[in-house]
Amino acid sequence: MLNELNRRNIGIFAHVDAGKTTTTEHMLFQSGVVRSPGRVDDGTTATDSLDIEKERGISVQAAMTSLIWKDTIIDLIDTPGHIDFSSEVERSLRVMDGAILIVSAVEGVQSQSETIWHALRSLGIPTLIYINKMDRIGASAETVIDQIRSSLSPFVCGIQSYRMNEDVFDGIDTLWNTSQTEVMGSPSSIPGLFELLAELDEDLMESYINGETLPSHLLNEAFRKHVHKGDVFPICYGASGKGIGVTELLDAIIEFLPAPAQPQEPSVSGVVFKIERDKTMGRTAYVRMYGGSVHNRDTIYNSTRELEEKVTQIRRMDGRKWMDTGAVHAGQIAALYGLSETHVGDIIGNPEGVPPIPQMAVPLLTVQVHGKDTARYPDLVAALQELTDEDPLLDLQWLPEERELHLKVMGTIQLEILSSLLMSRFGLDVIFDPPSVIYKETPRSSGEGFIAYTMPKPCWAILRFSIEPLPRGSGLIYSSTVRTDHLLLRYQNEVERRIPEALSQGLSGWEVTDLRITLIEGEHHVWHTHPLDFVVATPMGIMDGLASTGTTLLEPILNFRLTVPEEYGGKALSDLVHMRATFEAPIIGGGRCIVEGRMPLATSMDYPVKLRSETSGRGVLTTSFAGYQDCPSDVTHTRKRRGVNPLDQSKYILSVRNAITS
Numbered sequence: 141m142l143n144e145l146n147r148r149n150i151g152i153f154a155h156v157d158a159g160k161t162t163t164t165e166h167m168l169f170q171s172g173v174v175r176s177p178g179r180v181d182d183g184t185t186a187t188d189s190l191d192i193e194k195e196r197g198i199s200v201q202a203a204m205t206s207l208i209w210k211d212t213i214i215d216l217i218d219t220p221g222h223i224d225f226s227s228e229v230e231r232s233l234r235v236m237d238g239a240i241l242i243v244s245a246v247e248g249v250q251s252q253s254e255t256i257w258h259a260l261r262s263l264g265i266p267t268l269i270y271i272n273k274m275d276r277i278g279a280s281a282e283t284v285i286d287q288i289r290s291s292l293s294p295f296v297c298g299i300q301s302y303r304m305n306e307d308v309f310d311g312i313d314t315l316w317n318t319s320q321t322e323v324m325g326s327p328s329s330i331p332g333l334f335e336l337l338a339e340l341d342e343d344l345m346e347s348y349i350n351g352e353t354l355p356s357h358l359l360n361e362a363f364r365k366h367v368h369k370g371d372v373f374p375i376c377y378g379a380s381g382k383g384i385g386v387t388e389l390l391d392a393i394i395e396f397l398p399a400p401a402q403p404q405e406p407s408v409s410g411v412v413f414k415i416e417r418d419k420t421m422g423r424t425a426y427v428r429m430y431g432g433s434v435h436n437r438d439t440i441y442n443s444t445r446e447l448e449e450k451v452t453q454i455r456r457m458d459g460r461k462w463m464d465t466g467a468v469h470a471g472q473i474a475a476l477y478g479l480s481e482t483h484v485g486d487i488i489g490n491p492e493g494v495p496p497i498p499q500m501a502v503p504l505l506t507v508q509v510h511g512k513d514t515a516r517y518p519d520l521v522a523a524l525q526e527l528t529d530e531d532p533l534l535d536l537q538w539l540p541e542e543r544e545l546h547l548k549v550m551g552t553i554q555l556e557i558l559s560s561l562l563m564s565r566f567g568l569d570v571i572f573d574p575p576s577v578i579y580k581e582t583p584r585s586s587g588e589g590f591i592a593y594t595m596p597k598p599c600w601a602i603l604r605f606s607i608e609p610l611p612r613g614s615g616l617i618y619s620s621t622v623r624t625d626h627l628l629l630r631y632q633n634e635v636e637r638r639i640p641e642a643l644s645q646g647l648s649g650w651e652v653t654d655l656r657i658t659l660i661e662g663e664h665h666v667w668h669t670h671p672l673d674f675v676v677a678t679p680m681g682i683m684d685g686l687a688s689t690g691t692t693l694l695e696p697i698l699n700f701r702l703t704v705p706e707e708y709g710g711k712a713l714s715d716l717v718h719m720r721a722t723f724e725a726p727i728i729g730g731g732r733c734i735v736e737g738r739m740p741l742a743t744s745m746d747y748p749v750k751l752r753s754e755t756s757g758r759g760v761l762t763t764s765f766a767g768y769q770d771c772p773s774d775v776t777h778t779r780k781r782r783g784v785n786p787l788d789q790s791k792y793i794l795s796v797r798n799a800i801t802s
Contacts, residue, residue, distance in 0.1 A: 145399070145402075145471070146211060146212050146213065146399065147212065147213035147214070147215065147399060147400065147471060147472070148212060148213070148214045148215070148237065148238060148393055148394065148397055148398075148399060149215050149217075149235065149236055149237045149238070149400060149428070149471070149473060150214060150215065150216050150217070150236065150237070150238050150239065150240060150393060150397060151216075151217045151219060151232050151233065151236040151238075151239045151240070152164055152216060152217065152218050152219060152239075152240045152242065153219050153229060153233075153239055153240070153241050153242070153256045153260075154241060154242035154243065154244075154252070154253065154256075155243075155244070155247070155250035155251070155252040155253045156220075156223075156252065157244070157247075158242045158243060158244045158247070158250075158253075158272060158273075159242055159244065159272040159273060159380050159381070160218055160219065160242055161218055162177075162179075162380045162381055163240075163242060163270070163272065163378075163380040163386065163389070164205065164216060164218045165177040165179075166380050166383050166386040167207060167214075167216065167386055167389070167390060168205060168207055168460070169383070170209075170383070170386050170387055170390060171207035171208060171209050171214075171390070172207075173205070173206075173207050173460060174460070177383070201220065201225070201228055201416075202217050202218065202219045202220065202228040202229070202231070202232045202414065203217070203218050204216070204217050204218075204426070204457055204473065205218070205457065205460055206456075206457040206458060206460075209390045209391075209393070209394060210390075210391075210394055212394050214390075214393060214394075215457060215472075215473055217232045217235075217236070219232050223251070223252055223255075223550060223551065223763075223764070224549070224550040224551040224552075224553040224554040224557075225550070225554065225557075226252075226255070226501035226550060227501040227531055227533045227550070228531075229256065229259075229501070230259070230497060230498055230499075230501045231413045231414060231484060231485070231497065232413065232414075233256075233259055233260065233263060233265070233497075233498050234263070234411065234413055234428075234495055234496075234497045234498070235411065235413045235428035235473065236265055237265070237266075237397070237398055237399070237400050237401075238265065238266045238267070238268070238393070238397030238398060239260055239265050239266070239267045239268070239397075240267070240268050240269075240270050240389070240393070241253065241256060241257065241260070241267055241268070241269050241270070242269075242270045242271075242272050243269060243270070243271050243272070243284055243288065244271075244272055244273045244276075244284075245271050245272065245273045245274045245276065245279035245280065245281055245284055245377075246273055246276045246277075246278045246279050246280075248283065248284045248287045249284070249287040249288060249291045249292065250762050251699070251701060251762035251763060251764040252762075252764070253292075254291055254292070254764065255764050257291075257292050257293075259498040260370075261370065262498055263495055263496075263498060264369070264370045265370060266367055266368050266369070266370050266396075266397055266398055267370065267373050268373065268374050268375075268376065268389075268392055268393065268396060268397060269288065269292075269296060269373050269374070269375045269376070270375075270376045270377075270378065270385075270389055271284055271285075271375060271376070271377045271378070272378060272379065272380050272385075273379060273380075273381070274377055274378060274379045274384070274385070275379035275381070275382055275384070276379075281377060285298075285375065288375075292373075293373055295336060295339070295340065295366075295371060295372045295373060296372070296373045296374075296375050297332070297333060297336060297372070297373075297374065297375065298374075298375045298376075298377070299374045299375065299376060299392060299396075300375075300376055300377055300385075300388060333359065333363060334354055334359060336372065337359070337362050337363060337366060337372065340366055340371050340372065341362060341366070344362060364396065367396050367397075368398045374392060374396050376388055376389050376392050399471070400470070400471030400472075401471075402470065402471070403430060403431035403432070403470045403493065405431055405432075405490070405492075406431065406432055407431055407432050407489060407490045408429075408431060408432035408433070408434060408440060408441075408488060408489030408490065409429070409430040409431035409432060409470075409487075409488070409489045409490040409491070409492065409493055409494060410427045410428055410429040410430055410431075410434070410487070410488040410489060410494070411427065411428055411430070411485070411486070411487050411488065411494045412425050412426065412427050412479075412482055412483070412484060412485065412486045412487075412488065413426055413427070413428060413484065413485075414426035414484065414530075415482075415483065415484050415529055415530045416530055417526065417530075417565075421453070421455075421475075421477055422477065423477070423479070423480060424475045424476075424477060425475070425476045425477075425479045425482050426473065426474075426475055426476075427468065427473070427474055427475075427476050427488060428472075428473050429468050429469060429470050429471065429472050429473075429474070430470060430471075430493045430494055431470050431489070431490060431493060432469075432470060432489060432490075433467055433468065433469045433470070434451055434454065434467065434468050434474075434476070434488075435451075435454070435466060435467045436451060436452070436453060436454055436466045436467070437450065437451065437452070438450070438451050439451075440479075440488050440489065441488070441489055442479075442481070442482055442486050442487070442488060443487050443488070443489065443490070443491055444483075444485070444486040444487050445481065445482070445483070445486060447481055449478060449479045449480070449481060449482060450478055451476050451477070451478050451479070452477050452478030453476075453477040453478065454466055454467060454468050454474050454475070454476055454477075455474065455475045455477075456468060456472060456473070456474045456475070457473070462475060483529065483532065484529075484530070484531075484532050485497060485532070501533055501550065502696075502765050503533050503534075503535070503548035503549055503550055503578065504550070504577065504578055504696045504741055504765065505548070505549050505550070505551065505575040505576065505577060505578060506546055506547070506548050506549075506575065506576055506577075506578050507546065507547055507549055507555065507572050507573055507574075507575040507576070508544060508545065508546050508572070508573040509524065509545045509546070509547060509570055509571075509572055509573075510545075510570060510571045510572075510573070511568060511569070511570055511571075512569040512570065512571060513568075513569065516568060517543065519566065519568060520545065520562075520566075520568055520570065521538060521545065523562055523565070523566040523568055524536050524538075524545055524547070525538075527558070527561065527562075528547075533548060533550075534547045534548060534549070535547070535548045537782070539782060548578065549575060552575065555572050555575070558570075558572075559572070575745075577695065577696060577741055577742045577745075577777075578650070578696065579648075579650045579693055579694060579695055579696075579771070579777050579779075580650050580651050580652070580653050580693075580694040580768055581646035581647065581648055581650045581651070581652045581653070581691040581692065581693060581694065582609055582610075582652065582653055582654040582655060582691060582692050582694055583607050583608070583609040583652070583655050583686065583689040583690070583691060583692075584609070584689055584690035584691055584692045585609065585689050585690065586606075586607065586608045586609065586689065587607055587685055587688040587689035588604060588605060588606055588607065588660075588685055588688065589603075589604070589605040589607060589681045589682055589683070589684040589685020589686070589687075589688065590603070590604045590605075590661075590681060590684055590685075591603050591677050591680040591681035591684060591789075593673060593676060593677040593680065593793070594668075596793075597668060598667075598668045598670070599668060599669070599670065599673045599676070600663075600664060600665030600668035600669045600673060601631075601663075601664065601669060601673035601674050601676070601677035602661070602662065602663035602664075602677075603635065603659065603661065603662050603674070603677055603678065603681040604659075604660050604661035604662070604681070605657055605658065605659055605660065605681050605682060605685050606656075606657070606658040606660050607655060607656070607657055607682075607685040607686070607689055608655060608656040608658075609654065609655055609689075609692075610654045610655055610656055611654065612654055612694075612767055612768060612769060613654065613767055613768075614653075614654045614655075614656075615653055615654065616639070616640065616643065616653065616655060616656075616657065617655075617656045617657070618636055618639055618656075618657050618658075618659075619656075619657075619658050619659070620632050620635075620636070620658065620659040620662075621658060621659065621660055622659050622660065622661060622662040626661075626662055626663055626664075627659075627662030627663060627664055628664060630671065631662070631664055631669070631671060631674055632659065632662065634671050634674040634675065634678075635659060635662070635674050635678050638674065638675055638678040638679065639657060639678065639682065641679070642678050642679040642681075642682040642683070642786075643655075643682065645779075645781055645782065646686055646691050647683075647686055647687065647690070647691045648691065648693060648776075648777070648778045648779060649778055649779030649780060649781050650693070650777075650779055652686065652691065653694070653768070654694075654768075657682070657685075675796075676792075676793060676796050676797075679786040679792075680786040680787075680789055680792060682786075683785070683786040683787050684786075684787070687787060692770055692771075693770070693771040693775065693776065693777060694768040694769060694770060694771065695740050695741070695742055695768065695769065695770075695771045695775070696740070696741045696742075696765065696767075696768055697738050697739070697740055697741070697765075697766045697767055697768065697769050698738065698739055698740075698741055698744065698763040698764065698765060698766055699736075699737075699738055699763065699764045699765075699766045700721070700723075700735075700736065700737060700738065700739055700744075700761060700762065700763045701734065701735075701736050701761070701762045701763075702716070702734070702735045702736075702751075702759070702760070702761050703732055703733070703734050703759065703760045703761075704732070704733050704751075704755050704758065704759040704760075705731060705732065705733070705755060705758050705759070706728055706731050706732060706733050708733070708754065708755050708758075708759065709726060709728065709733030711754060712733065712735065712751075712754075712759070713726065713735065715747065715750070715751075715754075716735065716737070716739065718743075719739050719740065719743040719744050719747065720739065720740055720743050720772075721737055721738065721739035721740075721743075721744075722737050722738050722739070723735050723736060723737025723738070723739075724736055724737060738766055744763075747761065748761055783795065
């Protein structure tokens with residue numbers, strides 16, 4: 141009987157077109173789950189189920205599948221590679237015990253590869269690197285390994301040897317082309333492994349310096365220990381499109397990536413990492429369990445939202461099918477039904493032991509949505525609310541009075557996908573306005589904000605805030621120095637809860653960030669104060685402070701890597717200057733010009749199309765989010781404010797009290 145504890149929860153990650161879905165398909169084939177591997181180009185793969193995925197040949201949703209290899213259950217999550225769908229990657233990372241990072245042997249380490257790598261390292265997830273497409277013209281494992289060592293980590297080592305057979309590779313003759321690969325029987329046989337591990341282990345370093353020979357079993361044990369710690373990273377090679385190296389990759393997963401940790405406490409603990417609607421089953425919550433067990437008809441506690449819900453059904457993946465199991469245990473991933481109030485990111489039961497979510501996906505664009513059939517406006521609202529339930533980063537802003545619907549998105553490809561989803565799932569034909577950049581604001585100087593909300597009675601809330609600007613990337617830091625005998629703790633807690641909402645629209649209408657707010661004075665009245673008074677007073681006090689400090693506009697900045705044929709280098713550099721980019725001296729060689737640096741999103745949104753036109757499709761631009769920085773003084777962008785401005789205190793109070801409608 142199969143041991144349920146003998147399992148691996150693995151995520152497959154990569155830059156777009158590196159071969160994640162093809163690799164997954166051949167894993168399913170090699171393990172006997174499918175009779176023949178599907179093809180991305182034909183739309184026949186197991187993990188690309190949406191019509192748009194089949195049409196475009198790209199993954200846009202994280203998809204789960206399962207297989208058994210050498211008596212080990214491997215639950216696989218195939219994640220999207222395009223940066224527009226980083227939110228799917230972000231949520232999947234949180235529930236993995238191990239990862240496979242696929243790198244193309246031709247394109248090498250690309251921007252999304254680095255972004256994923258940093259997220260994997262921040263969570264300490266053991267990672268196996270798979271260099272794919274070794275059969276392609278221009279493939280060079282040596283070059284890619286050099287890139288990996290310089291861009292990702294120096295602590296990598298190949299765990300395969302090769303036998304040459306040019307016939308399988310259509311006569312392409314390079315050092316690394318192989319028809320068959322095999323995982324070494326013992327890591328201790330890897331050249332230079334002792335020296336590599338000694339840099340990470342003081343005991344091994346002492347033995348190495350003393351010239352001792354470490355027994356093979358101790359070296360093997362040390363290797364696996366540091367792989368499991370996320371210090372050392374095995375490298376495999378293959379050509380998944382031809383099925384080469386996939387068997388060895390499966391062996392490496394079992395050999396080097398860890399099984400789920402067994403919990404010390406029996407209490408229920410898990411996290412919801414995905415919500416979707418099944419045509420038959422309805423609302424589905426995907427849960428990774430870290431402790432305890434959940435059974436059908438159990439009432440579980442959602443500690444994030446402080447509510448209880450009853451589980452009506454539990455299903456787990458068996459190959460390509462979901463099977464009713466009636467229970468889910470620690471270390472397993474399952475689909476739970478009946479959780480109508482549970483959202484993505486919610487923690488079930490005990491939050492201890494649940495890893496944090498990495499911050500990878502940052503929507504930088506906002507867009508307004510219009511339905512072509514105005515009579516179906518309520519349906520469009522409901523559909524967008526459902527999609528936002530599945531992807532909270534869409535952050536639907538519904539303005540009923542203006543009949544406006546606004547979404548936050550990662551890029552234009554995501555808009556195409558949303559348009560397709562709205563049509564295929566809901567029968568709604570929509571138009572998106574041109575996307576605009578999401579700016580932010582930050583205080584220009586230090587200052588104070590004050591509000592005495594004492595009229596019209598009954599009300600009493602007096603607040604004084606200190607506001608200070610902080611370095612970029614600091615976010616919001618809040619604290620209080622007010623004594624609880626001056627302002628009761630429950631009132632102070634209400635103020636703290638309302639601060640983020642008060643900062644959602646600054647003087648120019650954008651979210652305010654990178655600041656420290658300190659409550660330095662507060663007063664309530666024994667008879668007249670109600671907790672809701674601080675809901676009204678907090679935004680007025682904060683906006684009063686921002687009016688005194690002024691705000692600086694911040695714009696999103698991208699890291700970029702631009703590669704063009706050498707003859708286009710001069711034009712490319714001129715384009716970069718016009719886009720206000722900052723960059724290092726270009727690297728010229730092999731007929732290519734490579735430039736790396738930073739540039740504003742606002743000035744470069746249309747550049748990929750222009751680049752393709754100027755270089756006849758031979759130029760390549762890869763970007764990743766770098767952060768926000770101050771806009772030049774001559775750049776101004778305001779955003780229409782939603783609701784009444786708290787600076788107009790009289791009107792704002794009447795509005796909050798529902799005495800006026802706008």
